[in-house]
Amino acid sequence: MLSPTQVSEARKNRLTPEIKKVAEEENLPPETLIKRVAEGTTVIPANVMRRGKIHPRGIGQGLKVKVNANVGTSEAFPETDKEKNKLDAAAKAGADAVMDLSTGGDPAKTRSLILESCTLPVGTVPVYEATSRARSIHGASVEMTTEELFSVIEEHAASGVDFLTVHCGLTMEALKRLRKRERLLGIVSRGGAITAGWMLHREQENPLYEQFDRLLEIARQYDVTLSLGDGLRPGCIEDSTDQAQIQELVILGELVHKAREAEVQVMVEGPGHVPVNEIETNIKLAKSLCQGAPFYVLGPLVTDAAPGYDHITAAIGGTLAASHGADFLCYVTPAEHLGLPGPEHVREGVTVMRLAAHAADLARGIPSARERAREISLARRDFNWDKQIDLSLDPACAAQLYYSLNPANLKPEGNTGCTMCGSFCAVKLVKEYLKQ
Amino acid sequence: MLSPTQVSEARKNRLTPEIKKVAEEENLPPETLIKRVAEGTTVIPANVMRRGKIHPRGIGQGLKVKVNANVGTSEAFPETDKEKNKLDAAAKAGADAVMDLSTGGDPAKTRSLILESCTLPVGTVPVYEATSRARSIHGASVEMTTEELFSVIEEHAASGVDFLTVHCGLTMEALKRLRKRERLLGIVSRGGAITAGWMLHREQENPLYEQFDRLLEIARQYDVTLSLGDGLRPGCIEDSTDQAQIQELVILGELVHKAREAEVQVMVEGPGHVPVNEIETNIKLAKSLCQGAPFYVLGPLVTDAAPGYDHITAAIGGTLAASHGADFLCYVTPAEHLGLPGPEHVREGVTVMRLAAHAADLARGIPSARERAREISLARRDFNWDKQIDLSLDPACAAQLYYSLNPANLKPEGNTGCTMCGSFCAVKLVKEYLKQ
Numbered sequence: 063m064l065s066p067t068q069v070s071e072a073r074k075n076r077l078t079p080e081i082k083k084v085a086e087e088e089n090l091p092p093e094t095l096i097k098r099v100a101e102g103t104t105v106i107p108a109n110v111m112r113r114g115k116i117h118p119r120g121i122g123q124g125l126k127v128k129v130n131a132n133v134g135t136s137e138a139f140p141e142t143d144k145e146k147n148k149l150d151a152a153a154k155a156g157a158d159a160v161m162d163l164s165t166g167g168d169p170a171k172t173r174s175l176i177l178e179s180c181t182l183p184v185g186t187v188p189v190y191e192a193t194s195r196a197r198s199i200h201g202a203s204v205e206m207t208t209e210e211l212f213s214v215i216e217e218h219a220a221s222g223v224d225f226l227t228v229h230c231g232l233t234m235e236a237l238k239r240l241r242k243r244e245r246l247l248g249i250v251s252r253g254g255a256i257t258a259g260w261m262l263h264r265e266q267e268n269p270l271y272e273q274f275d276r277l278l279e280i281a282r283q284y285d286v287t288l289s290l291g292d293g294l295r296p297g298c299i300e301d302s303t304d305q306a307q308i309q310e311l312v313i314l315g316e317l318v319h320k321a322r323e324a325e326v327q328v329m330v331e332g333p334g335h336v337p338v339n340e341i342e343t344n345i346k347l348a349k350s351l352c353q354g355a356p357f358y359v360l361g362p363l364v365t366d367a368a369p370g371y372d373h374i375t376a377a378i379g380g381t382l383a384a385s386h387g388a389d390f391l392c393y394v395t396p397a398e399h400l401g402l403p404g405p406e407h408v409r410e411g412v413t414v415m416r417l418a419a420h421a422a423d424l425a426r427g428i429p430s431a432r433e434r435a436r437e438i439s440l441a442r443r444d445f446n447w448d449k450q451i452d453l454s455l456d457p458a459c460a461a462q463l464y465y466s467l468n469p470a471n472l473k474p475e476g477n478t479g480c481t482m483c484g485s486f487c488a489v490k491l492v493k494e495y496l497k498q
Numbered sequence: 499m500l501s502p503t504q505v506s507e508a509r510k511n512r513l514t515p516e517i518k519k520v521a522e523e524e525n526l527p528p529e530t531l532i533k534r535v536a537e538g539t540t541v542i543p544a545n546v547m548r549r550g551k552i553h554p555r556g557i558g559q560g561l562k563v564k565v566n567a568n569v570g571t572s573e574a575f576p577e578t579d580k581e582k583n584k585l586d587a588a589a590k591a592g593a594d595a596v597m598d599l600s601t602g603g604d605p606a607k608t609r610s611l612i613l614e615s616c617t618l619p620v621g622t623v624p625v626y627e628a629t630s631r632a633r634s635i636h637g638a639s640v641e642m643t644t645e646e647l648f649s650v651i652e653e654h655a656a657s658g659v660d661f662l663t664v665h666c667g668l669t670m671e672a673l674k675r676l677r678k679r680e681r682l683l684g685i686v687s688r689g690g691a692i693t694a695g696w697m698l699h700r701e702q703e704n705p706l707y708e709q710f711d712r713l714l715e716i717a718r719q720y721d722v723t724l725s726l727g728d729g730l731r732p733g734c735i736e737d738s739t740d741q742a743q744i745q746e747l748v749i750l751g752e753l754v755h756k757a758r759e760a761e762v763q764v765m766v767e768g769p770g771h772v773p774v775n776e777i778e779t780n781i782k783l784a785k786s787l788c789q790g791a792p793f794y795v796l797g798p799l800v801t802d803a804a805p806g807y808d809h810i811t812a813a814i815g816g817t818l819a820a821s822h823g824a825d826f827l828c829y830v831t832p833a834e835h836l837g838l839p840g841p842e843h844v845r846e847g848v849t850v851m852r853l854a855a856h857a858a859d860l861a862r863g864i865p866s867a868r869e870r871a872r873e874i875s876l877a878r879r880d881f882n883w884d885k886q887i888d889l890s891l892d893p894a895c896a897a898q899l900y901y902s903l904n905p906a907n908l909k910p911e912g913n914t915g916c917t918m919c920g921s922f923c924a925v926k927l928v929k930e931y932l933k934q
Contacts, residue, residue: 139917166920193922246872246875248879248924249924252922252924297924300871300872337857338818338858339861364817364857364860366875366878367856367871367890367891369887369896369899369900370890370892377814378854378857382818385775400904401900401902401917403903414810424773426775427775432735435736436736439682439733442802454806455803455807456807459806460836463833463837464836464837467838480835480838481574482837483601484572484602491691495640495699
């Protein structure tokens with residue numbers, strides 16, 4: 063007999079502990095959330111193996127925008143301990159979820175440690191570990207068998223991973239469109255490149271597409287949320303919103319339908335590198351093709367030309383995407399395009415993407431976000447610096463700046479104003495003359 | 499006899515040296531630019547006293563988005579030397595213009611030094627200096643006479659200032675609307691607060707509105723570009739796009755018409771704190787009410803809750819505003835709302851706002867921006883790290899990160915890939931399997 067999932071319970075109009083918790087935190091009536099989970103416009107990634115152990119988050123329509131942080135080893139930096147430090151930095155900075163994207167050292171060990179060490183929902187991309195194993199066994203990732211791939215997926219699910227990125231929409235049909243048109247940067251998704259390489263070398267359809275039902279069975283068993291990856295996402299502005307990208311999205315929309323029939327939670331991943339003027343179209347198209355499934359965007363990065371500042375190019379794109387309906391923002395760190403990030407890059411990336419999520423929450427009309435903006439503005443009006451710092455996105459940063467820019471000997475009387483305006487402070491002048 | 503201005507020459511279909519230079523740099527036919535200057539959709543701030551001494555910039559429709567950096571003393575930090583350091587930081591980081599907003603020490607001395615030391619167009623807000631003088635002479639800024647105010651304006655114009663912020667639209671009518679509705683933060687513009695205080699204390703109309711023709715005469719004489727200030731801009735998300743703000747904008751639109759009749763270059767300043775979902779409306783409304791005049795935005799800041807990160811909240815708003823038609827972005831530094839910025843904050847603020855301007859240029863379809871994104875993407879595809887770093891927004895930052903994240907002993911053979919993906923690099927895999 064199948065164990066209950068969020069969807070199967072919601073469709074019976076039952077309140078799960080996870081739906082209850084999310085409804086409380088989002089300040090929504092539980093019945094509203096039950097309806098959204100039942101129809102699939104909201105997901106709550108929570109593997110049955112980790113129920114009660116994680117702090118569940120709702121991702122979807124009408125909810126606060128959530129932020130994911132990627133951690134994980136690479137071949138150059140294979141140490142599991144370092145990833146634990148990055149996990150801690152992400153959690154401390156307020157990430158809502160983490161993905162373990164390990165490709166170096168012992169990925170299984172890193173995954174276990176991350177699953178044990180945090181109460182955040184955890185995601186993985188099983189094809190990375192499957193590739194590592196295939197290289198050890200066969201000497202090349204293209205020799206990976208379908209059984210080996212599914213066995214790693216099952217292992218991830220059984221170990222408690224809450225959401226899995228699976229590049230199911232990268233089919234022969236989508237690859238055909240990719241090859242028809244010269245793309246500047248081809249494929250930039252690691253999972254996408256591995257999958258495409260495997261398919262082209264073997265002249266064989268993507269097994270995650272052909273055997274999607276098998277994937278759904280695993281996901282159904284553990285209530286793992288499927289995150290349908292965008293293996294053909296654009297890797298530069300010039301490649302944005304092209305035939306290959308949209309072909310994959312069309313296929314993902316069909317798979318969303320199948321997943322929902324199977325009582326499996328599903329979200330869809332999106333671009334990538336996208337210029338500002340194409341973001342709204344991308345989001346609305348994805349929401350339409352995928353029947354309102356939660357949309358998880360990787361940035362988007364609004365230019366290619368700012369390595370070192372890609373946490374900011376992603377925050378610009380993320381704010382805009384989430385304002386138009388994206389629900390889940392994958393952070394980008396200042397190290398993007400340059401190397402594997404360290405804990406400080408993780409902290410900065412999470413913080414700046416949380417800023418984007420908050421700005422989008424204001425645009426989405428989330429009452430708690432509007433209230434927070436109001437509260438900090440009142441503190442600003444009242445020269446209540448402690449409260450302004452407390453209510454800010456990153457209180458430690460605001461405090462450090464405030465105290466360094468306003469040395470005690472320069473602070474105006476009565477703790478009003480600051481060293482910027484002094485007696486020219488508009489708020490002070492208004493109080494004096496407008497009697498506000 | 500009146501000396502020629504950019505507008506008077508353009509209306510005679512004459513190519514000024516400034517129009518010629520801007521046309522070259524924007525890669526536009528000179529006749530296109532002449533037409534835009536003649537009709538007022540583009541301005542080229544260049545005081546007749548500094549002709550030949552500055553590197554002129556065009557601001558307006560169809561041109562690359564420009565970035566302004568504010569510098570200037572405050573009462574707490576009155577030293578002119580420090581502002582020279584900030585000016586140099588702004589110029590080095592690539593600002594297109596600077597405004598000297600000095601309110602402390604000897605503002606005239608700082609202004610002279612800035613005008614002498616840089617080839618960027620320079621703007622000021624004369625009411626600050628007028629206020630300082632009125633305080634010295636009369637003991638209070640509300641005692642400033644209209645003659646004193648105009649005398650400072652004339653002094654600024656005669657000293658070579660290229661654009662002047664003047665809060666001419668803050669009229670009794672606009673103030674009436676401000677007082678009808680309780681605003682959370684009242685007035686946050688320093689010039690706006692000074693002007694409103696003066697008007698309310700004396701029960702007298704704004705002299706810059708009543709004697710706008712006198713202002714136009716000064717501007718006409720020196721070909722000073724007027725930047726019509728938004729004294730009633732919203733200071734928090736809750737106050738955004740309200741009656742007072744839009745009333746002032748309605749009046750500014752009328753003044754644009756008058757300025758154009760007088761052969762005076764004019765641009766319009768805009769908000770402020772604006773949520774993402776209201777930015778497009780704000781820009782389109784301003785462009786419509788002000789007959790396509792160049793629009794100069796202060797951010798906008800897309801949330802109130804991120805002191806320490808306001809260079810980023812402004813870059814998010816700035817990108818979006820400029821994508822929808824704003825032409826000139828005033829930077830914000832990380833010190834905003836906390837204190838007077840130092841040179842490093844200036845550098846960071848300019849860099850991040852240049853990122854916003856570039857992202858908006860991509861959205862505006864500026865060919866050189868698209869070409870730059872293409873070039874850096876090609877360098878990325880080809881693992882040409884030196885070129886990628888060279889073409890980046892901030893090469894020093896990209897180089898520092900790249901070399902610290904990829905120690906020589908960890909760099910993959912042949913200078914390909916990076917420590918993020920190693921042999922999992924999608925670009926490498928694609929080259930191997932897709933033969934691209």
